[in-house]
Amino acid sequence: MKYISLLVGCLMLVAALCPNQGVAKDGPIIIGNMADFTGTYAAMSKMQKDAVDMAVKEINEKGGLLGRKVKVIHEDTQTSPSIATRKIERLILEEKADILVAPVSSASTLAIMPIAKKYNKLLLVPMSQSVKVTGENRNKQTFRVCANPSITSKALVTWMTKNLGKKYYLLTVDYAWGRSTSKEYHKLLKKMGAEIVGETFFPLKTKDFAPYFGKIKAAKPDVLFITAGGNDAVSAVTQAKQYGLTKLMKICGDGSLVSSDVLPAMADAANGIITADYYCETLDTPEHNAWKKEYMKLAGAKPSKFSVSSYEAVMWAAQAIKKAGSLDTDKIIAAMEGSTYHGPQGVKTMDPEHHQTSLTVYMIRIDDGIQKIFAKTN
């Protein structure tokens, strides 16, 4: 009797030590969604969550993936690379996530990319725009669904230098995304014969931009080019109007400056701002209208580029998993590379070498607080 209870005890110990791998195979497929829910980028990260939830709901309603349900686990990366690296390991090791979605901050995305590589897990990047993600820091596991400034800058710089003037002042957020955007625009503006009369790098989470305006006014640029997103963008744009900068110069910026996550907060201060981006909320095609209606029903707000690319990232990966017929990361990667995906905006292609999606670029102007497309390039 004594031996039997000892044996049972040993068996229980063994059972407790081994994770239930048999059960895990029948359980849901886990998507680990990392988002900067608190901090400067809170509003767009909420859109990321809504869009990922929407995609997962749609997949499950159509019978799931490989006969299994899909479940999403959201983690708050708090706009901090160090927290992001902790959260991705938690998602991989404790939650046994099969696919990962990266947060908006490029600094965080660049920090977690090597970890995705270490554990060989698919990492989808729907929002981070630093050129490095698909440039010098790229790896096999990382796929980007959104644009990077080397895609959007060409259309915007060509248009700006032709229509607005030759003197530019750059006001740029001081971290990976801003630095890489600035580099891109420096290169192109110089090529088009424009002059950069000054540049200020401001820290992420800057509340008060007024201290930089004196210097900007004194430099007398034709265009103030702002690279900022989230709350930084709201502060920069509203304060530029308060201090009368909009009367002296034109304001342009990378798409995130006036994307739909920040437009409502800017109210009339955003009017007249010109930007180039890969998505416009007022795009009028039947496919997009149907998607937008569904999104607004679920999220209760207008979609932004962050919504569309977060949604597409998950749907694209689901398509690849179906094609691969397996959750094996190498097989999914092979199915992603060079593939096309037909989403709300039409057909997009994944570059097999850089893992960067090809995108249409729209020239957008803000009229009465609404994005209006006035030109389009491929």
Added chain:
Amino acid sequence: METILTEYLVYILLPQVLHGLVWGMVIAFIALGLTIIFGLMDIVNFAHGEFYMLGAFFGYSISFVTNNFWISLALAAVAVGLLGVLIEVLMLRRLYGRDPIFHLLLTFGIGMIFREAALLIWGGETRRVDLPVSSTIEFLGMMYPVYRLAILVIGALVLIAIWYILAKTASGATIRAASQDRQMSWALGINVPRVYTLVFATGVALAGFAGCLMSPIYFVYPTMGIDVILRAFVVVIVGGMGSLLGALVASIMIGEIESLASLWISPTWAETLVFVALIITLVVKPSGLFGKAER
């Protein structure tokens, strides 16, 4: 040459000095409460930034009912003060006379609880408060929002009021007496616990007031306290722990350093200058500009 110089002075330097003043005033509000509480009660209030945050959220919520920013501002400060009374009576009071580490842990924990509570109640999204005065004035060809000038004026008035109460009134004398010698004040019939409660409540109400006052410029979100509290601590140390004048002077100084330096060097570096000022103070005069020497 002369016109370039005047242009530089008027368009660049003058606005920058004004920014520095406004920014310094905000830090002063937060630091004053911190330094008053420390000076009287020997408590380093690590939850101070969260009272600042709560002031902003209270003002934000109350303004939906009152539809008036100024009334909400007053009510928010009072609400934060009442919360301060609760915290002092229910928790802090039990720890007087013990090792300061207990106060540290308690206030640190309270701060964390407040932050998470705000996240649960109001959510992580940043709230925006409309400027109560949206007009701008123009002088010497330079535009400046009226609301920021209003902050300066309100700030100056509140500071004068605090100085007056502390230096010229009977209740001010009571507070000073209680801070100098607790036991003697007890013996002379001063209700020391009540003085403590009042001082703590006033200190945190000041922070709440600042949070609400700044909400139209700096937004409202759960971690907003963390973003300012570090500077407030720097100011308290540079000015001298417990010194009101020191806190005020150091606030303005730090505000100007940050604002003016961002003209010539990258703003990211300008932020670090604040800590350079802190280190220099600690090396040259460890008790702070106006601090009393080690007891």
